[in-house]
Amino acid sequence: MMSPRPGLEARKKARVSISAKNTPKSVQPNSMQDQRNELPIASGKEALVEEIRRNDVTILIGETGSGKTTQVPQYLLESGIAGSGMIAVTQPRKVAATSLAARVAAEQDVSVGDLVGYSVRFNEASSAKTRIKYATDGMLVRELLGDPMLSRYSVVIIDEAHERTLRTDLLITNLKTIQKARNSPKDAKGKGSASQLNPLKIVVMSATLDAEKFSRFYDNAKILYVKGRQHPVAVYHTAVSQPDYVDAALRTFFQIHTDQPPGDVLIFLPGQEDIESLDKSIKLYADRLPRDNPGITVCPMYAALPASQQAEIFSPATPNTRKCILATNIAETSITIPGIKYVIDTGKCKEKRYVARETGTGFDTLLTRDITKSSAMQRAGRAGREGSGFCFRLYTEESFHAMPDTAEPEIRRCSLTSSLLQLKCLGQDLEDLDFMDKPDQEAIGAALKSLYLLGALDSKKCLTELGRDMAAFPLEPNLARAVVASREFGCTSEVLDIISVLSATSKLFYDSTDERDAAQEARRKFRHISGDHLTILNVVRAFREIWASEGKAARRDWCRKQFVNDRCLLEAQNIRNQLQEVCARMGIDRRTSCGENEQPVLKSLVRGLVQHAAFLQPDGSYKQLMGPSIVKIHPSSSLCDKKVPVIIYDELVYTSHIYARGVSAVPRSFVAEVPVLNHKGA
Numbered sequence: 092m093m094s095p096r097p098g099l100e101a102r103k104k105a106r107v108s109i110s111a112k113n114t115p116k117s118v119q120p121n122s123m124q125d126q127r128n129e130l131p132i133a134s135g136k137e138a139l140v141e142e143i144r145r146n147d148v149t150i151l152i153g154e155t156g157s158g159k160t161t162q163v164p165q166y167l168l169e170s171g172i173a174g175s176g177m178i179a180v181t182q183p184r185k186v187a188a189t190s191l192a193a194r195v196a197a198e199q200d201v202s203v204g205d206l207v208g209y210s211v212r213f214n215e216a217s218s219a220k221t222r223i224k225y226a227t228d229g230m231l232v233r234e235l236l237g238d239p240m241l242s243r244y245s246v247v248i249i250d251e252a253h254e255r256t257l258r259t260d261l262l263i264t265n266l267k268t269i270q271k272a273r274n275s276p277k278d279a280k281g282k283g284s285a286s287q288l289n290p291l292k293i294v295v296m297s298a299t300l301d302a303e304k305f306s307r308f309y310d311n312a313k314i315l316y317v318k319g320r321q322h323p324v325a326v327y328h329t330a331v332s333q334p335d336y337v338d339a340a341l342r343t344f345f346q347i348h349t350d351q352p353p354g355d356v357l358i359f360l361p362g363q364e365d366i367e368s369l370d371k372s373i374k375l376y377a378d379r380l381p382r383d384n385p386g387i388t389v390c391p392m393y394a395a396l397p398a399s400q401q402a403e404i405f406s407p408a409t410p411n412t413r414k415c416i417l418a419t420n421i422a423e424t425s426i427t428i429p430g431i432k433y434v435i436d437t438g439k440c441k442e443k444r445y446v447a448r449e450t451g452t453g454f455d456t457l458l459t460r461d462i463t464k465s466s467a468m469q470r471a472g473r474a475g476r477e478g479s480g481f482c483f484r485l486y487t488e489e490s491f492h493a494m495p496d497t498a499e500p501e502i503r504r505c506s507l508t509s510s511l512l513q514l515k516c517l518g519q520d521l522e523d524l525d526f527m528d529k530p531d532q533e534a535i536g537a538a539l540k541s542l543y544l545l546g547a548l549d550s551k552k553c554l555t556e557l558g559r560d561m562a563a564f565p566l567e568p569n570l571a572r573a574v575v576a577s578r579e580f581g582c583t584s585e586v587l588d589i590i591s592v593l594s595a596t597s598k599l600f601y602d603s604t605d606e607r608d609a610a611q612e613a614r615r616k617f618r619h620i621s622g623d624h625l626t627i628l629n630v631v632r633a634f635r636e637i638w639a640s641e642g643k644a645a646r647r648d649w650c651r652k653q654f655v656n657d658r659c660l661l662e663a664q665n666i667r668n669q670l671q672e673v674c675a676r677m678g679i680d681r682r683t684s685c686g687e688n689e690q691p692v693l694k695s696l697v698r699g700l701v702q703h704a705a706f707l708q709p710d711g712s713y714k715q716l717m718g719p720s721i722v723k724i725h726p727s728s729s730l731c732d733k734k735v736p737v738i739i740y741d742e743l744v745y746t747s748h749i750y751a752r753g754v755s756a757v758p759r760s761f762v763a764e765v766p767v768l769n770h771k772g773a
């Protein structure tokens with residue numbers, strides 16, 4: 092089923108035919124330059140560069156691992172197509188952007204941040220010398236706010252376009268008008284200065300064959316195909332469905348390990364929790380194997396994993412051991428891991444989805460769901476990159492056939508609040524834009540309502556000054572609102588501490604099942620009577636004292652004893668620094684503190700989380716103020732067994748019930764004081 096694809100050829104207007112040259116063989120087979128030359132894309136390099144030189148927009152399709160992401164930017168730089176401008180390469184995921192920048196910097200023999208850099212939320216490595224920049228799609232959208240013509244860039248490469256993230260779609264739409272203005276300035280209206288800018292090239296890259304739609308959107312742009320070197324993959328399905336997919340993955344892994352010849356194993360799981368639990372189980376069982384069995388190295392791979400541990404997955408396994416990589420769908424197309432012969436596919440992934448009916452608000456939740464056919468094929472394909480391989484699907488063949496072909500684009504299923512605010516800052520309206528897929532009217536309505544409640548839009552849907560201030564922060568609008576409110580209530584220092592922890596990718600508290608009692612006990616001293624937000628503040632304050640007085644080892648030791656995650660606290664410090672810079676630009680004094688009286692902090696949080704307020708019901712559950720749902724307080728919350736009249740929460744979690752996570756008790760008057768509610772007399 093994994094048949095090779097046609098060679099690098101122009102399909103649409105097949106006027107040019109591109110023939111593959113022989114790949115040069117070299118003396119040192121493993122040097123990085125040789126690896127580059129042996130990639131499938133290398134044989135079509137000149138033809139590819141020529142096509143991009145000739146066309147304003149090029150769509151490039153190629154098997155995962157063929158060299159698109161790492162090589163195309165280097166080709167364009169080396170061939171001079173980029174002129175003196177920069178080349179941006181967008182990635183839907185932070186981890187992909189940083190690890191690819193590291194790889195390409197190494198190939199160019201420079202350090203990251205020099206010629207090759209990256210830009211992801213809360214973290215940037217670039218300088219005046221940077222010519223190739225790997226950026227998350229979200230960061231490039233953010234750059235639009237300060238530079239609506241993206242004038243620094245002469246080439247923008249939209250990578251992983253098939254994922255159709257909301258930010259990627261926003262870029263695809265905006266790039267079309269930017270290119271019109273920059274490349275044919277006479278036709279563009281009202282873009283006065285655009286005529287002085289150099290022309291813009293757009294390259295759209297994807298690993299799947301759905302290129303026609305991108306081509307149509309860009310006035311029938313040319314589609315190029317890179318021939319892959321896919322080896323056959325034998326695919327197996329289970330006879331019956333496996334509800335406990337983590338356990339099924341564990342059993343399948345050990346069957347492979349004990350019965351099958353050498354070769355690394357890649358297991359696809361939906362998220363970090365499952366990865367951590369399988370990681371533990373594999374290590375536990377590995378210890379019980381007879382001594383003469385080959386060893387096992389387990390490598391987790393997910394977004395929140397620190398960069399130092401991510402590097403491990405690319406290094407070859409030590410002799411006589413089998414590497415087992417536990418990954419989310421990040422390893423599906425955006426990152427290619429060498430040495431994989433066996434793939435175990437649980438058939439699950441996590442998907443961001445906006446559940447309007449249940450929440451009545453414009454917020455996304457992450458739901459575990461079945462993957463698509465396209466994902467299943469990509470996952471299987473990972474086993475056949477270096478030789479024939481095997482894919483064990485932990486679902487039945489019928490389930491495979493029942494899967495949808497591809498995922499719905501995010502613009503059709505995610506909250507539009509943050510994008511709507513950014514577009515308003517650009518003077519654009521969601522309703523009027525030319526998208527590949529139009530957003531839903533109901534979702535636009537919910538986003539408008541959210542921004543109105545946050546005070547970012549007025550009753551005529553016009554951007555307010557407050558809204559513009561909020562958009563300056565690289566935060567979701569609700570959190571940005573809390574930071575802006577902290578100016579009014581004189582507690583910016585405290586609010587920044589809390590928001591930074593909430594914005595970190597790793598969690599502050601471990602939910603370790605082994606030592607739950609000890610963890611609870613340790614945590615008790617940080618507990619604040621009002622709930623989780625001020626509990627976070629207590630931890631940050633305590634950590635700051637340790638930070639000031641102790642060395643690195645002692646700090647880590649302290650965190651371990653308190654059962655708090657030092658990784659989260661360090662990440663939060665970095666985020667805080669970034670947010671402080673934005674505050675400085677906005678004239679918000681980051682040092683303003685409310686001291687021991689923490690009421691202003693809760694007031695600020697209410698301004699941002701007003702749509703996440705719920706009132707106690709006689710039966711002990713909580714009813715949303717602005718949605719129809721009845722929610723319970725999540726067991727992980729410090730308020731979980733308390734009954735308080737009014738709560739605000741960070742997010743909802745959908746399991747057996749709808750749970751509110753990250754909860755604080757607030758006085759009813761704080762909610763009533765929110766200006767828009769007040770205005771309506773609520």
Ligand code: CDP
Nearest residue numbers: 155156157158159160161162190194427429
């Ligand atoms: O974008 P595409 O999937 O076509 O391929 P790529 O990401 O450019 O990867 C090309 C090659 O670089 C693959 O063989 C990867 O294994 C390798 N690579 C690597 O060794 N280390 C990285 N950090 C990234 C890529």
Ligand code: MG
Nearest residue numbers: 159160424425
């Ligand atoms: Mg790629």
